[in-house]
Amino acid sequence: MEHLGTKRLETDRLVLRQFTMADADAMYRNWACDPEVTKYLRWPHHASVEVSRDVLRDWTSHYAEPGFYNWAIVLKENGPEPIGSIGVVERDDAIRMVHIGYCLGRRWWRQGIMTEALAAMLQFFFGQVGVNRVESRHDPRNPNSGRVMQACGMRYEGTHRQDDWSNQGICDSVWYAILAKDGPPPDVLV
Numbered sequence: 001m002e003h004l005g006t007k008r009l010e011t012d013r014l015v016l017r018q019f020t021m022a023d024a025d026a027m028y029r030n031w032a033c034d035p036e037v038t039k040y041l042r043w044p045h046h047a048s049v050e051v052s053r054d055v056l057r058d059w060t061s062h063y064a065e066p067g068f069y070n071w072a073i074v075l076k077e078n079g080p081e082p083i084g085s086i087g088v089v090e091r092d093d094a095i096r097m098v099h100i101g102y103c104l105g106r107r108w109w110r111q112g113i114m115t116e117a118l119a120a121m122l123q124f125f126f127g128q129v130g131v132n133r134v135e136s137r138h139d140p141r142n143p144n145s146g147r148v149m150q151a152c153g154m155r156y157e158g159t160h161r162q163d164d165w166s167n168q169g170i171c172d173s174v175w176y177a178i179l180a181k182d183g184p185p186p187d188v189l190v
Helices: 021-032 049-061 113-129 143-151
Strands: 014-017 070-075 082-092 097-104 133-138 155-166 169-179
Touching: 014 113, 021 049, 021 082, 070 113, 082 113, 097 113, 113 133, 113 143, 133 143, 133 155, 143 169
Parallel strands: 097 133
Antiparallel strands: 014 070, 070 082, 082 097, 133 169, 155 169
8 A cells, every 4th residue: 555644535515635623613513512423433422622622633643644544524515614524443554454434414414425425535545545445334223324335335244243332332333345356436426
């Protein structure tokens, strides 16, 4: 793999860019404070904008590292304000794999936004970074997350019983992946 870091990506509707400290208020307001957004995630909703600032302080400190990938999702029609995040939560260079996690503000659910963002990332990782495998997982009680993966050509690989946890406690995890040899991801307005 040739790590390139969090490069700006653009689709018809979206800009995927690095976070800045100026994004803290929008991050808190648009998704991080909402317990419905984090219901099936591993991190609790943020109790205050200070928590969002702390998270952004950590993330922005890693952008100089070429193997760090974490994007703010910006809907062009909304201006520069982020509405969610998508990034690599785990990486294994030995097998050229990245594991993707994502989160989107509730106001923008079911509009194809996360599918568009994930498709852009797949094209970037396969086409520019040289990744062989992109994987992700979701809590089975959150099937819409799996629908995003399916829409991007990721294949169901199985359900692991009680091998994960979320804000709901110990849970099963539903795994999806796509390999470079599977061909390019579907063109989802990218």
